[in-house]
Amino acid sequence: MSAAAAIAPPAPVSEARRSGLALVVLLIAPIALINALGFLVPVLNLARMSFYEVEPTGAMREVYTLATWLTVFKDTFYAELILNSITVSLGITLLTLVCSYPIALYLHRSSGTWRTILLVLVISPLLTSAVVRTYGWIAILSDSGLVNNALSAIGIAPLRLMFNKTGVVIGLTEILMPYMILALLAGFGRLDPRIEEAASTLGAPPFTIFRRIILPLTLPGIALGCLLCFVLAVSSFITPKLLGGGRVFLLATEIYDQAIVTLNWPLAATLSILVLVIFGGALVLYTRALRAIM
Amino acid sequence: MTDRITAPAAGQAGEGFLSLKGLTKSYGGFAAVDNLDLEVPKGELVAFLGPSGCGKTTSLRMIAGLVPATSGRIVVGGQDLTEVPTHRRDMGLVFQSYALFPHMSVARNVAFGLEMRKVGKDEIAQRVKEAIALVHLSGKEEHRPSQLSGGQQQRVALARALVVRPSILLLDEPLSNLDAKLRDEMRNEIRDIQKRLGITAIFVTHDQVEALTMCDKVVVMNQGRLEQVGTPVDLYETPKTAFVAGFVGRSNRLKATARDGVAEFAGESFAAQAGLSGPVEIMVRPHRVVLSAAGADATAGDHRVSGIVARTIFAGDILQYDVDVAGQIVSVELATRGGETVLQPGAAVTLSWRRQDVFVYGTAA
Numbered sequence: 001m002s003a004a005a006a007i008a009p010p011a012p013v014s015e016a017r018r019s020g021l022a023l024v025v026l027l028i029a030p031i032a033l034i035n036a037l038g039f040l041v042p043v044l045n046l047a048r049m050s051f052y053e054v055e056p057t058g059a060m061r062e063v064y065t066l067a068t069w070l071t072v073f074k075d076t077f078y079a080e081l082i083l084n085s086i087t088v089s090l091g092i093t094l095l096t097l098v099c100s101y102p103i104a105l106y107l108h109r110s111s112g113t114w115r116t117i118l119l120v121l122v123i124s125p126l127l128t129s130a131v132v133r134t135y136g137w138i139a140i141l142s143d144s145g146l147v148n149n150a151l152s153a154i155g156i157a158p159l160r161l162m163f164n165k166t167g168v169v170i171g172l173t174e175i176l177m178p179y180m181i182l183a184l185l186a187g188f189g190r191l192d193p194r195i196e197e198a199a200s201t202l203g204a205p206p207f208t209i210f211r212r213i214i215l216p217l218t219l220p221g222i223a224l225g226c227l228l229c230f231v232l233a234v235s236s237f238i239t240p241k242l243l244g245g246g247r248v249f250l251l252a253t254e255i256y257d258q259a260i261v262t263l264n265w266p267l268a269a270t271l272s273i274l275v276l277v278i279f280g281g282a283l284v285l286y287t288r289a290l291r292a293i294m
Numbered sequence: 295m296t297d298r299i300t301a302p303a304a305g306q307a308g309e310g311f312l313s314l315k316g317l318t319k320s321y322g323g324f325a326a327v328d329n330l331d332l333e334v335p336k337g338e339l340v341a342f343l344g345p346s347g348c349g350k351t352t353s354l355r356m357i358a359g360l361v362p363a364t365s366g367r368i369v370v371g372g373q374d375l376t377e378v379p380t381h382r383r384d385m386g387l388v389f390q391s392y393a394l395f396p397h398m399s400v401a402r403n404v405a406f407g408l409e410m411r412k413v414g415k416d417e418i419a420q421r422v423k424e425a426i427a428l429v430h431l432s433g434k435e436e437h438r439p440s441q442l443s444g445g446q447q448q449r450v451a452l453a454r455a456l457v458v459r460p461s462i463l464l465l466d467e468p469l470s471n472l473d474a475k476l477r478d479e480m481r482n483e484i485r486d487i488q489k490r491l492g493i494t495a496i497f498v499t500h501d502q503v504e505a506l507t508m509c510d511k512v513v514v515m516n517q518g519r520l521e522q523v524g525t526p527v528d529l530y531e532t533p534k535t536a537f538v539a540g541f542v543g544r545s546n547r548l549k550a551t552a553r554d555g556v557a558e559f560a561g562e563s564f565a566a567q568a569g570l571s572g573p574v575e576i577m578v579r580p581h582r583v584v585l586s587a588a589g590a591d592a593t594a595g596d597h598r599v600s601g602i603v604a605r606t607i608f609a610g611d612i613l614q615y616d617v618d619v620a621g622q623i624v625s626v627e628l629a630t631r632g633g634e635t636v637l638q639p640g641a642a643v644t645l646s647w648r649r650q651d652v653f654v655y656g657t658a659a
Contacts, residue, residue: 194393197360198451200380201387202458203410212406216397293397 043276050269058263068266072274082274085251088165089233095173096180096229097222103177104184104221105214108191122181130175134239137171138162141243163245171243176232180225187221219293227286231279251275311336311494312357312462317366319352326352328518330366334496334511339488341505342498344515345541350498353515354464357496359383370461381410386455390467392447394439400426400450401435407458425457428487445476452484456491463488463495469504481508502542506530514538536655539577546583546624548576550654557654560599560620566654573657580627582651585615588642595646599624603641617643 053063072078107118125133140146141161148158161167191214199209237252244253251271259268310333317330327349334340342350355361357368359380368376375383386407395403404425408418426432429449439447448468455463468484469477485508488495499505505512506526514521514529514537522534533539540547550559552574557564559576566574584595601619608614613628615637624645628634637643 190396192391192393194389194391195395197358197380198387198389198393198454199395199406200360201358201383201385201464202407202454203381203384204406205379205381208410213395 046269046272050266050273052266052269054264054266060265068270072267072270078271081249081251081254081271082278084249085234086278088168088248088250089230092169092172092176092233093226093229095169096176097226099173100177100180100184100225101218101222104181104188105218107181108185108188109193122178125175126178130236130238131242133175134171134242137167137174137239137243141167141170162243163247165244165248167243167245168240168248168250171239172233172236175236175239176229179232180229183225183228184218184221187224188218190217190220216293220290223286223289223293227282230282234275234278251278310334311371312496313367313369314353314357315367315369317353317356317368318364319349319356319361320364325518327356330520332513332520332523334494336494337492338510339485339495339497339508341509341512342496342515343502343505343512343541344500344521346500347517348515349518350500350513350515351466354387354466354496354498357462358385358387358464384458384460385462385464386458386460387464388448388451388455388466388468390470392439392444392451392471394447394450394454396439399436399438400431400442403439403450404454404457407454411458421457425453428456429453429483444472445480448472448480449483452487456487456493461494463493465495465497467498467500469499469501477504484508506542512542514541516541531650533577533653536575536577536653536657539653539655543579544625545577545579548578548619548622548624549657550574550576552654552656560601562597562599564597564652564654565649567656570654570656575655575657577653577655578624578647578651580614580625581629582647583624583626584646585617585626585628586644586646587637588644596649597652598644598646600642600644603637603639603643605639606636608636615643617645619645 049060050068051064051066053061053065053067055061103122107115107122110118138145142148143158143162145161147161151158161170195217196209196213199213200206204212234250235252237250237256240248240250240253241256244250246253251274255268255271255275258264258271312332312334314330314332317327317332318325319327330349330353342353344350352361356363359375359378363376366376367374370383395406398406401422404422405418408421413421422435423432426435429452431446431449431453434442434446439450442450448471452468465484469480472480481504484497497504497509506529509526511523512526512529513523516537522529522538524532529538529542533542536547539545548559550557550564550573552558552566552570552572555566555568555570557566557570557574557576564576588600599619601617601624603615604618604623605616606614607616608630611630613630613634613636615626615628617624617626626645
């Protein structure tokens, strides 16, 4: 408190607000600094790199050109790549939602030790790396894997479950389910058994209660879970790489190939920026959706 | 939905519109509601009164179908509803927590039950309007529940339950979340609306004032069992059990010993149940005790004991003396009229009361 404030009595209110603001800035500063250095600077660097010229040898020259961007926009391969990434990720998100929703609803309604046990079970897959879990899926889905062995044992022709979209979708769905369940649970706050009972006494049969009461009240959780899983699906590359076997073309795997295999860094940078744009779009959709349902 | 219960006819004379027959709910070996028998005539407002955990809410939830009965029958208007699921029971339930649909406007909340009954659009609009007017919320139709006060939310809940013209209106502690002033207001309003519509209603409460002032009949419950059913006057003037005497209104509970149907306390004999022997409680209400200075000729009352004032509490309208009689405290309440001498602790007094104001209950069990 400054001396001026002590002399002029009406001042303290704005003075207090100013010192409150200072505290907020002080508390935000560290994370803002880390984000600026660890995220914003590399992203800007990436953006700059996307305009560098690349030679057929793979050498990168610090000469600015629009060549890479024009290639990406003109070549239908990239348009397909982007569209494919978005549709596969949306499909994975939807499947994850369908598989996770009943589990989250059950978890929300359980209580006590049972709830704790279930929560630990839901979170425990996150303790294992996605690489290990993906190899687990390979053991299940491969041509001589668990599923196909079982099928051949009962005389059914083997199914192609790996090195295609099916494998990627199955693997990623399972890997993303813990995130979806946790996001759904976080968004189930408005759900109240009394409200469902009220609907029931007013004559609503179970499915109507779900459609008119439970589903609308859980939309915030659904929106949050879908945003999270979509972003994670678009950016995941280990699982698509292993289960797709190089035959499923997605943005993340293509960025990896361009950066590590082909060594075309400007192209990798351009595609990375496009991924960011897609995330931005998803975020805008999420905020709009949230405003519409709240 | 052809199997929905439509406007049931009134039950035959002598039989209740709502009958509970041996209704029981057990959790493991514990009976939350134990063999409850009750007949509720059409158009009556009946209170389920008791302390928390007495089984009153469980009984209400069984009537609504939200909790399956372990055994016993629930019959409404001659129809056995015991196995009928909640959404086909045609009952209106008002919750303590209101339980409004937070994502719907007031009008949509009220319309919900009518939509479930496939009522026509125009009729829904008309009936919703009427129901909202009935609870004095006209003009708030498009508000969200979160924009309303607690009292207004409870009115919406009431309108939502009433608009479908349920066979029975169930109220589960509807006033407990409201502040004292609003509670008085809502109490009168619920009573008025219930009388005007002539609807049969069950009112669950732990508040004896609510039960006594609002309801035609009061069902006192304790530990899953029905203690007594009667009008508020019955319960207050002739409580059948020590629990009812203690729970409904305030009572002095004096420990004494009975021999062959006569209880002795402070040299005075009190008639107990014929042949009753052993420890008993003598109960008398504080405002039915007449207090006079020791030695004065106390003519009023059949029983007379003497004691010493231990404490004087002046509360404006009420003057309370805690009097030490033979080592036990007897509270006496006097309505102040102004000008009376306030006795100080240590004063010797004589207490007297009439025979019909004393209840003696065995406590041997």
